[in-house]
Amino acid sequence: MTTINQNCYDSVTEAIRREAAKLLQEQTVAAVVGYVAGRRPGTASPAVAKSAEDAEKLVFSPACVNNLALFLSKAKKGIVPKGKTAIVAKGCDLRALAGLIGESQLNREDLVVIGVACAGVFSAAGERSLPLSDANIAAKCRECTIHTPEGVDVVAGTLPQLPDFDPVEAKELARLEAMTPQERWAFWKEHFSRCIRCMACRQICPFCYCEQCLCDRNRPQAVESSPRPAGNLAWHIVRAMHLAGRCAGCAECERSCPMDIPLNLLNRRMAQELKEQYQYEAGTTPQEKGPLNQYREDDDQSFIK
Amino acid sequence: MTFAISQTNLRLLVDQLIQDGIFVVGPRRSGSMVLYEPLSKGEALTLDALPRRSAKELFFPVCEDILTYERVEGKMAVRDVDRAHYPETVLVGAPPCDAASPAILDSVFSWDYLDDFYLERRKKTTIIGMGCTRGDDACFCSAVGLAPDSVAGSDLFLTPLPGDEYACQVITEKGRSLTADYPGLFHEQSPVDPLPAPKQEMKQLNLERIKNWLDTHFDDPLWEKFADICAGCGACAFVCPACHCFDINDEGSSEKGTRRKHWDACGFGKFTNHASGHNPRDVQNKRYRNRIMHKFKYYNDKFGKTLCTGCGRCVRACPVGIDIAGILAEIDAK
């Protein structure tokens, strides 16, 4: 089994602390959004450091699963003090930041991005007491293309040689694609039937920053709000559609789902389509228009009679 | 001598109950996790993991219909759900943290308004609790006054013994009649030491002291610290065995439809949102404060009970890592 050396996380932690303390001391920023260790070993949670003292508590470890871009979106307005903000961002989080900038939710000038050299984080079900390895690394990290951050203000830490992991999610996607529609329907029906509409997928998503979610509306009601199979399916379809062309692929929706619904497969399927059809990929550079906000006159229309 | 049942017979018991037209619910593998679900045979019973959701949904479903309505010839015809049709039910294999919760919830569902939906199901259900031998660093039942071997809430309580046996304690009349109905499956056995209970990291909390602090700290900067990062989902409440807030929705058109009751969570932005648009709990930390207050102060004030069984599900489920046990310990230390 391939294990990733823990040392690289320690070097990131050290660099984050140093940088955060400097930024806060020099009052370059009003706050640093980062991670602190949790009470239980192998856990961490997001935190907003507002003083050099707070900065000393910041960490980076395989438990730092959250996409902190969430805390800069309007959905979480108010918890980060006004003024310039620094944020600790993994490669996958950077794409979300770029997306939020592209959607006029953030200004790059108001940010100091501390990009971390990230070897990967734990999967939701992974054993947290062991070092990060093939056995407990998150699916998204297995196919990560952005271990080293780009376009950031500071890069924290350096990466060790990373092993090649089995792309389990890509394989799962291929498996589903190979199914008949009936089989896929059965697959999703089973998963969606377990959904309890806790909305963790929505609340944790950096792009679900609407003040009023379409699915909370009841006049007219586009999606049934009660957690029944019919409404659940509709909710997840609407969610995937609203994220199509915007999703940064951080897979936080899937990680936070208490019912283990493989939500990122929906997002990935959409991303795959948008890449094939329109050569669009979520990246670290903010783009003026997403793939579904623009068109080409010669777009494919083979499906239209 | 101790009253006991073997693992094989426990499963046989399930089979026989089903045969006798009893609705049996127990932990069962469902996809990647274990959930409380109706059992179709004893073999399906899965006792090696804590179910992802609590057993409360047996009495308080995720979503249930209250009534249906339809306009017929200009008049609205309303049809209620007939509660008499709820089946006789046995919940089998609930650990103390799940078995204890109905007893706690009885208070609120039978207070000024008698919630027949809950109470009728509750009346028809027998709970076979089971001593807990697993547990992880999120568990804190002993910190809130329960224990891995607590019989609270169970009608019949099984304690795992070495060698595929369960010591069987009859707690209530319901439990007694269950053992009486299936005498052949139980046997007598000389007393042995039960399997050891899991060690818990959390030390016992002083719930009184915590309540005292809560009584006087409705406004406190700590709330921001605890819960500013709360993402506003309902994962904690929905996996919790004790959370019982619900919302009622009419679904359908103005002509016909269904009124449905479904779980609500204090984490949601729309929770206690007034029709005017004003929300007294306007930011996330105030909503989280309500969660703590409700569990450790308001419920206590009203019913003298704590609305938490220490199952640790919310600690595991929270997508941003909010840790209620840690927060309680911090309050306790004040």
Added chain:
Amino acid sequence: MHSAEKKHDFEPKVVAFVCTWCTYAGADLAGTSRMQYPPNVRVLKFPCTGRIDPVFILRAFQKGADGVLVSGCHPGDCHYMAGNFHARRRFAAFRVLLGFVGVDLNRLQFSWVSAAEGGKWVEVVTELTERVRAMGPMREFKELEQEEQWSATLTTPELQQAYESI
């Protein structure tokens, strides 16, 4: 052959979301030309295909449609210049999504029908209606609509009956 002369066991419910400038007018032309097509289709008029939210398609299936047609102006003909171009991408994506969750895409047809194409309107509607008829009712969504979480499964016969009427 006229639809009136055929009797079928199953009359599918087909919903058409059309833009007012091209396809609606095309359907008008089919009328003025006295062309014949199956009476199963119900037309909902929109200013532009750009206005058609994918949610409407989903909702139509949920509410009992066995087939859905979305039709608008040919590329370049849009009264609003680009509404149909945006719609085209949106539908391309949505179609893939529906397919991915297991909806048989034979029930969902997209077409460009201009104001001059009364014949094409007839062709598209007839083809979709007959295809869906051959496929039978859209069971998946209807069944899903009936389903409950296990803990809320209806056990009252009269309620079940009331429910089924909804």
Added chain:
Amino acid sequence: MTPKKLKNYSYYPGCSLHASGREYDISTRALFKALNIGLKEVPDWFCCGATPAHNVDELLSLSLCAKNLVLAEEVEGDLAVACAACFSRLKTTQHHLKVDDEKRAQVEKAIAGPATIAKPVKHILEILVRDLGLAKLEESVKKPLFGLKVACYYGCLLTRPPEVPELDDCEDPSIMEDLLRALGAEPVSWSHRMECCGANFTLSRPDVVLHLSDAILRSAQAAGADCVMVACPLCHGNLDIRQEAIENRSQEKYDLPIFYITQLAALAMGVDDDKLGFDSVIVDPRPMLMDKELI
């Protein structure tokens, strides 16, 4: 001690280079040896179909090249090609198979296996001017070709169609001239460097070839060239073997030696002139080279 090899190339000589264009092959090998660049012939290579095959059977011509490309995978290094026709066919095949899945499927069926087309196919000119680089080339020159006025003749295939060879500007290339300047020679500016020589009409319609090649030689001479440099054995044949017939037809005396690029390059690198096949061409270049004191 042998100096370190710079880079290794696999090598597809093509039929002409083993027959009428033998001098091209000899001089290519000599040049690479002189430059200390590894060159390993692809085992069991066969005809690329040359310029006629694709007019008759496109699938056949693509399959021939595709199979050769598969064979080339066995040898390390980018594939070096000297013959402009082979180069064109191999590149064309890569291009078609890359952009057309249907053709690719047909070809894969024909060659009974996957068509591996990833290996870069490079013309000798590209290797010299781009891979090795003009600076390095200039450095390696032992006998600069000072005073030699050369008409660089590109012919049809080296740059056309532009999306296939991607070698240089399709109508106004400069890669040959750049090479020559590095070798110390003086390229002349002339009009017919991109015109067709008549190619394989040389057998079926020699009248056309004589007409077209005459214009080329005439133009080169008018521009004051001492010789013509080519990259294609077919062009070489038409301009060299047919030169006498051209002269008879037009009653002009040209006496223009026709060189392969590798012959001149190898000469500049100090390779002995008797190892470059100067003795087996029709218009003997040696008197002119001696005149210029280049041999």
Added chain:
Amino acid sequence: MSRIGVFVCHCGENISRTVDVERVAGEAAQLPGVAYSCDYKYMCSDPGQNLLKKALAEHNLDGVLVAACSPRMHEKTFRKAAQSAGLNPYLCDMGNIREHCSWVHEDREAATAKASDIVKLMVERVKRGKALAPITVPVTKRALVIGGGIAGIQAALDIADAGKEVILVEREPSIGGHMAQLSETFPTLDCSQCIMTPKMVDVANHPNITLYTYAEIEKVDGYIGNFQVTIRRKARSVVEDKCTGCGVCTSKCPKKKIPNEFDQNLGMRSAIYVPFPQAVPNTPVIDRENCTMFQSGKCGVCAKVCGPQAIDYEQQDTLVVEAVGAVVVATGFKLYSIDRKPEESPIKGYGEFGYGLIPDVIDGLTFERLASASGPTGGKILRPSDGKEPRQVVFIQCVGSRAREKGISYCSKICCMYTAKHTMLYRHKVHDGQAYVFYMDARTPGKGYDEFWRRAVEVEDAVYIRGMVSRLYQRDGKIVVMGSDTLVGVQVEIEADLVVLATAVQAQDGADLLAQKLGISYDKYNFYSEAHAKLKPVECATAGIYLAGACQGPKDIPDTVSQASAAAAKVITLFSKDQLERDPVVAKVNEKYCVGCLQCKKVCPYGAVEEKEIRDRQGNLVKVVANVNAGVCGGCGTCQATCPSKSVELDGYTDEQIMAMIEAL
């Protein structure tokens, strides 16, 4: 509860033949919210309309559904009737039970059921309808015309003659554009300057026209009827108010060897110059890059000789803001050049023609200057390299046009005609000279055009060779033209003294940048896109902006002038009212829920969405939301389908209406 009235029309027998209208009306009466229903023989007749009006009053109806023919037929009729009875017209809708039902189905049972369904659906829509009031937008009755070529001049004059103010902006120091450069014009061969310069003078003298030459558009804000245009007036270094146009400065300027752009660089001009003698305004401009004073600080001759002291070396660019109600874009064209292009450019040069390095290979506009009596050669055809009169001239058509391999696939439209004209002009000036034309097709649709072309071939003896040219090269002072004659099937080689290329017409440099400022769309060649190729050929998608001339696509002078006048007519129509009234089917933003992701802005085909800052009472920024400019919104609803939270809604087609209809299926 709503009180809807449902009126089911028989349409004589058109509907009632296959639809049981009485049953439809009867079933409609049972629908919740329907307070009245009836059927009638001809709803659109006067008695039918009166029935509707009477029922509205008697039954106190708050919505009307007429189930009859297509709304495209009679929606206006019934809305007007409803309005006259006091109902908001937008609360009156039609259910189409004729074109969509009775005429296309023969099974009476099925058709009746469908008609009832249509009524049911539409009643749901009417119930949720909103009373809408027409939107009015004030109109500033001044027009901006961008570009002072023939298109801009024509549009400006037409608008000004209608009594409206016009701001005419020209990038160059003088108006006139390409037409001022031409010698004679087809198909009449009248002198271009003779017909052009009077119009230029008219512009200068027109009391309603403000002319800004040597000026460019910096910024455009606003919308139809209400644009704010910022114009950059480039520093001329000559004070226009003082200059008398005496010309002393230009004649005394010591720097005289600067190629004159107006003469396609054939002639020379001084550093302070007027581009051509008939320039309007006749005010010189200092070409700072070539002026000794600006480059080395020494000289100042012009200032010394200027009587009125109009020279101002310190002059700066100034920005002028003008309020206008409409914009006519007339930025014209440029000619494609065969020069080598950067590798990444989608347009390629002509290596086979020597990439523009052969001196006697010129383009058509250069030939115009050679042929022009006021040109650098005084109208003599002399070749640029040695000033000799060419005996053989080869004209090559379609250079860059219809040349997909060079990156341009369109036909430039004017070349066939002007090449024919060139051969004639050449023959008129060099009587024994021979003109050859290589062409693909001779395209001469236009009044008198084919006759003109035939004259060139049959009377003026131009030799037309149908085929392409593969190479041009120099030999012995001549240009060898190698080509093919595809009609005969032979290779052709001609030794020419001069080669004239009919190069493609391209959009002006910077056309794309101007389009971005204006918010109008353009195609991949940077030609501006009209709103509809057939029905709105001079309108832009962006309301209030119109197109004239070759900026929209290659065009000859008659077409350009026609389009310019058409654009002017559109502007005058717009200005004929004080207020612009438009259909209120427009999008509105719910500012409470809008989070300002601006996806709506990105998809809006009209550029109607802008950002709006929401501030609290203290003036602190609360948030930025989208705002739809009702004057510009076209009402397509693409924004709403795109908005994730549905915080923008299209009146007349609300989600609530649509969802209710789907629910009623």
